[in-house]
Amino acid sequence: MIAIGCDHAGVELKDEVINFLREKNIEVTDCGIKSGEKCDYPDMAEKVCGMITSGEAEKGILICGTGIGMSMAANKIKGIRAAVCTEHFSAKYTRLHNDANVLCMGARVVGPGLALELADIFVSTEFEGGRHQRRVDLISKLEEK
Ligand code: RB5
Numbered sequence: 152m153i154a155i156g157c158d159h160a161g162v163e164l165k166d167e168v169i170n171f172l173r174e175k176n177i178e179v180t181d182c183g184i185k186s187g188e189k190c191d192y193p194d195m196a197e198k199v200c201g202m203i204t205s206g207e208a209e210k211g212i213l214i215c216g217t218g219i220g221m222s223m224a225a226n227k228i229k230g231i232r233a234a235v236c237t238e239h240f241s242a243k244y245t246r247l248h249n250d251a252n253v254l255c256m257g258a259r260v261v262g263p264g265l266a267l268e269l270a271d272i273f274v275s276t277e278f279e280g281g282r283h284q285r286r287v288d289l290i291s292k293l294e295e296k
Pocket of ligand 1 (some may be wrong): 158160161193209215216217218220221
């Protein structure tokens with residue numbers, strides 16, 4: 152299951168991403184918000200990431216104006232590896248090499264066409280493991296410092 156959330160800057164894009172994933176028969180939980188509502192991005196990052204750390208969701212997608220605020224907040228949470236992506240290569244390799252579990256996108260940065268492709272790559276690309284696992288483990292160790 153993919154948990155997805157946004158702040159007020161990302162509502163329309165969030166809804167498009169949800170429709171796109173559901174059309175692909177991917178299970179999605181909409182953590183909010185609805186059009187017209189306001190939300191501080193750290194609160195939504197906490198909500199979506201909480202679903203990942205609890206095991207309810209496998210991955211998350213967070214959308215704000217730039218994607219940056221969401222990623223800063225998400226990466227404060229133990230067990231979360233969030234990546235802001237604005238092009239295909241990063242979306243692919245942050246899964247292959249970093250085992251990113253959260254994709255952050257900026258609704259004021261990427262158009263809907265690109266955003267849907269980034270979401271598609273993110274949900275369908277498997278972590279390569281191998282030598283990359285050791286590096287991901289080193290990231291986890293940093294959480295203890
Ligand atoms: C909200 O106006 C905006 O600051 C937020 O969506 C995001 O871009 C922060 O990183």
